[in-house]
Amino acid sequence: MTFQKEVFFPEIAHWLYNYFISIGFSETASKYFNMLSLFIGMLLIISIVDFIIRKILIKAFTAFAKKTTTTFDDFMVTNKVPLNVAHIVPLLLAKEFMPTVLVDFKYVDSLAEKVLHVFSIILTLWIVRSLLNTLKSYFKTLPHLKDKPIDSYIQVFMIFAWVIGLTSALAIVTGFPFIKFITTLGAASAVVILIFKDTILGFVASIQVSxxxxxxxxxxxxxxxxxxxxxxxxxxxxxxxxxxxxxxxxxxxxxxxxxxxxxxxxxxxxSDGRRIKRALIIKQKSIKYLTKEDIERLKGIELIAAYLEKRENDIETYNKANNINKELAINGRNLTNIGVFRKYVESYVASHSAINKNMMLMARHLPPTAQGIPLEVYAFSSDRRWENYEYIMADIFDHLLAAVPYFELELFELPDNSVHNTHLSSLH
The missing domain is CATH 2.30.30.60 (SH3 type barrels.)
Incomplete structure (x- = not known):
């Protein structure tokens, strides 16, 4: 693959060469000094042109972005699209000037042309990346797209762009036609798949997630x-x-x-609520049947007074109808302190202002454990915010923990050193 171009400025190409010959330089030295002088002049011209075009484009884009209502052009400026586009003209000038600069060095001119072609590909990739980053930033501002994995899609496009760009660059450097180079690369697809395994898995996963x-x-x-x-x-x-x-x-x-x-x-x-699911562990030895005196005392608790009145009448009616011997509390139907407490827990939670009454609400027993009987509160707070949710749950259980002794129940906790010390003291 060759890139030889005609010399557009033949009168300039050897003007300095002829001057160096006229002042006594050798032919070889004149060629090198001529090439060096032209190269420095080309760099100077390209730098000035690049500076001017960058300033013009950036100012023009910035002024245009301020006048429009869309944020897309603002993101173009932020992601340096005008800056990268500004390099196109200097690159084209370099391609035009290079045959003149290297007029006496055909082999170097061929290499320089390849380098400029490769840089053209790199510049194209920079522009594409800037545009894709602009699209990414813009899409994230759209309400229906801001929660989508935009980054994944942009990265996939960039991977394809880089693969095509690098393949084109290698084809230029090696002198192979692009199609032939791609065909050769296809033979090594297994190695490519192995190298990009995580990328491929991530790509497939991001699509499925979306x-x-x-x-x-x-x-x-x-x-x-x-x-x-x-x-x-x-x-x-x-x-x-x-x-x-x-x-x-x-x-x-x-x-x-x-x-x-x-x-x-x-x-x-x-949803309409955040779940509260927490249990109090009741000591099994503290569970008992309630006596008439216990029931009368507990009727002083307003939340369960009506419940106790009704349950007491129902139980008494049942036991009399079935001629139950109540000399032993175990006979017939009875109220227990844990059963009444469970009803109290349910009533208290249901009356709490921060609980969603339209969702599941109950106080239930869980299977007995070595520590005791878990009495679980299952409900939903109407406020889903974390700090408020924690406050609501703590407020409910602060009350329930303090209410346990009123029902002559005990909560399980591991013994501390004071319990052991008291026990040892009693032995002495």
Whole structure:
């Protein structure tokens, strides 16, 4: 592949050469000094032209961007599109001047032409990258696109652009036709796939994540395998960045979103409430049947007074109708302190102003454990904001923890040193 061009300025090409010959330089020295002088002159002209065009284009783009309402042209200025476009004219001038500068060095001229062609490809890639970064920044300002993995798509286009650009550059340097070079490269596709394995996996994953709407920018996700618990700030071809709630950043491989399990809290954020699911562990030995005196005392608690009145009448009617011997409390139907407390918990949570009454609400027993009987509150706060949610849950359990002794129940906790010391003291 050759790039020989005609000399456009023959009278200039040898003007200095003839001058150097006339003042006594050898023919070889005259050629080198002629080439060096013309090269310096070309660089000077190109630098001046490049400076002028850059100033004109940047000022023109900036002034135009200020007058328009769209932000697209502002992003073009920010991503240096005018600056990169300004280099086109100096590059074209260099291509025109180079045959004149190297008129006596045909081999070097051929190499210089190849270098300029390669630089043309690089400049094209810079311009393409600037335009793609402009599109990325602009798309992120659009409401219907700001939560989409735009970075992944831009990176895919850039990868294709770089592959085509580098392939073209190598074809120019080696002298092979582009099609033939691509065909040769295809034979090494297995190696290419191995090298770009993570990129290919990331590309496929980003498409699946987008199509299935698994993750959006701004989603709160929890990914225990990678220690991530926070908001997604960036989704690109290779990684997903999560800003954790402790202000650290976790980077997750994009393909891990489809190969591993993670939790996305988006549906909770978009719902009408945030779940409260926490249990009080009641000591089993503190559970008992309630006596008439106990029931009368508990009727003083307003939230369950009507419930106790009704339940007491129902139980008494049943036991009399079935001639139940109540000398033993275990006979017939009875009220228990944990059952009444469970009703109180349910009534208290239902009356709380911050609880969504239209969603699931209950107080339930969980299977007994070695520590005791878990009495769980299952409800939804109407405020989904984290700090408010924590405050609501703490407010509810502050009250319930203080209410436990009123029902002659005890909560489980591991013994501390004071318990052991008291026990040892009693032995002595």
């Amino acid at each position: 199509i299935n709407d698994m993750v959006r920018i701004g989603d709160w996700i929890t990914f225990e395998k990678y220690g991530a618990d926070g908001d997604v700030t960036e989704i690109n071809l290779a990684t997903v960045k999560v800003r954790n709630f402790d202000n650290t950043t976790t980077t997750i491989p994009t393909y891990a979103l489809i190969s591993d399990s993670f939790k996305n809290w988006r549906s909770m954020v978009n």
